[in-house]
Amino acid sequence: GKQVNSEKRIGSVPGINGGDEFQYKTELRVVGLHSKTMHGIDYLKRGDLRLATSIVASEGYGYKDTFNSGVMFYTGEGGNVMSKEKKTEDQKLIKGNLALANSMRHQTEVRVIRGEERWDRKGKRYVYDGLYLVEQYREEREARGKLVYKFKLCRIPGQPPLT
Amino acid sequence: GKQVNSEKRIGSVPGINGGDEFQYKTELRVVGLHSKTMHGIDYLKRGDLRLATSIVASEGYGYKDTFNSGVMFYTGEGGNVMSKEKKTEDQKLIKGNLALANSMRHQTEVRVIRGEERWDRKGKRYVYDGLYLVEQYREEREARGKLVYKFKLCRIPGQPPLT
DNA sequence: TAGACGTAGA
DNA sequence: TCTACGTCTA
Numbered sequence: 377g378k379q380v381n382s383e384k385r386i387g388s389v390p391g392i393n394g395g396d397e398f399q400y401k402t403e404l405r406v407v408g409l410h411s412k413t414m415h416g417i418d419y420l421k422r423g424d425l426r427l428a429t430s431i432v433a434s435e436g437y438g439y440k441d442t443f444n445s446g447v448m449f450y451t452g453e454g455g456n457v458m459s460k461e462k463k464t465e466d467q468k469l470i471k472g473n474l475a476l477a478n479s480m481r482h483q484t485e486v487r488v489i490r491g492e493e494r495w496d497r498k499g500k501r502y503v504y505d506g507l508y509l510v511e512q513y514r515e516e517r518e519a520r521g522k523l524v525y526k527f528k529l530c531r532i533p534g535q536p537p538l539t
Numbered sequence: 540g541k542q543v544n545s546e547k548r549i550g551s552v553p554g555i556n557g558g559d560e561f562q563y564k565t566e567l568r569v570v571g572l573h574s575k576t577m578h579g580i581d582y583l584k585r586g587d588l589r590l591a592t593s594i595v596a597s598e599g600y601g602y603k604d605t606f607n608s609g610v611m612f613y614t615g616e617g618g619n620v621m622s623k624e625k626k627t628e629d630q631k632l633i634k635g636n637l638a639l640a641n642s643m644r645h646q647t648e649v650r651v652i653r654g655e656e657r658w659d660r661k662g663k664r665y666v667y668d669g670l671y672l673v674e675q676y677r678e679e680r681e682a683r684g685k686l687v688y689k690f691k692l693c694r695i696p697g698q699p700p701l702t
Numbered sequence: 703t704a705g706a707c708g709t710a711g712a
Numbered sequence: 713t714c715t716a717c718g719t720c721t722a
Contacts, residue, residue: 400565401708402719413719414706434707441707451707458707471722472706491707499709564718565709576709577716597717604717614717621717634712635716654717662719 384420394506395538417472426475434491452525466523480510506535547583550648557669558701580635589638597654615688629686643673669698
């Protein structure tokens with residue numbers, strides 16, 4: 377089969393540095409940064425505890441996440457928030473959302489990858505941005521009245537600057 | 540940007556041999572075999588004429604295409620034939636279907652890639668199977684009463700055996 | 703089996 | 713903007 381770094385881990389991935397760039401989400405999987413092709417939040421289980429390993433914040437899907445000076449606000453998953461046809465629902469504190477909440481409680485590191493639209497608007501590129509901690513999260517009512525989770529993540533100081 | 544063999548061409552791709560294997564459809568694009576990530580039929584335009592360059596026949600989508608002794612029957616695209624929720628419609632002789640029909644009229648080569656389910660059923664692998672010619676096509680009524688195109692392609696003799 | 707911050711081209 | 717033989721995990 378494919379040569380995949382299949383061991384999910386929390387924290388840095390050996391050989392991967394901040395600023396490293398990738399072309400496809402499948403590449404993120406191959407190198408061990410993020411194993412989910414189409415999900416923004418990846419996580420692992422320690423016993424019965426889900427802990428986030430990485431998130432991908434991609435531009436261009438209307439999530440209105442913000443990203444400034446090492447502080448990031450990230451929208452949770454589920455509820456078909458970004459879907460157009462399907463009716464939206466309240467997001468639930470399960471799966472990836474639960475994992476991120478647990479990562480806050482246990483203060484475990486989360487890898488952050490930013491998916492940026494290319495200048496020519498043809499596809500995206502993904503840049504690894506280093507390790508973050510979840511500082512808080514809250515529930516919000518969106519304009520459509522549905523519940524969404526908003527996670528605040530802060531970049532851990534002392535990491536080498538992006539190359 | 541990405542190093543992509545961006546020149547669409549009809550016929551062999553330099554450096555690619557029958558039997559060569561790939562892991563993702565995006566890899567097919569990078570090496571120049573098939574540029575469409577999610578479409579089965581790729582084509583180019585010569586003036587106003589669309590000609591097929593390559594097709595990908597992937598297992599596991601219920602298309603019931605056949606593939607025996609260098610003779611292949613391939614279902615056209617469109618009409619949401621394989622969709623479950625959406626209503627199906629008649630396929631039309633446009634886009635990829637039109638390109639394949641033109642490839643028959645002009646007897647131009649079509650690269651054939653087979654997407655095989657892996658033994659562990661985790662994803663697919665794609666194997667380049669060499670050059671084919673479209674020998675005929677016909678319209679058929681499916682069980683649900685909708686029109687679909689069926690293309691018969693024959694492997695061009697004299698190609699080196701698959702490695 | 704379904705859900706999810708995928709991709710490229712028409 | 714939409715379609716299309718995607719791709720993985722739970």
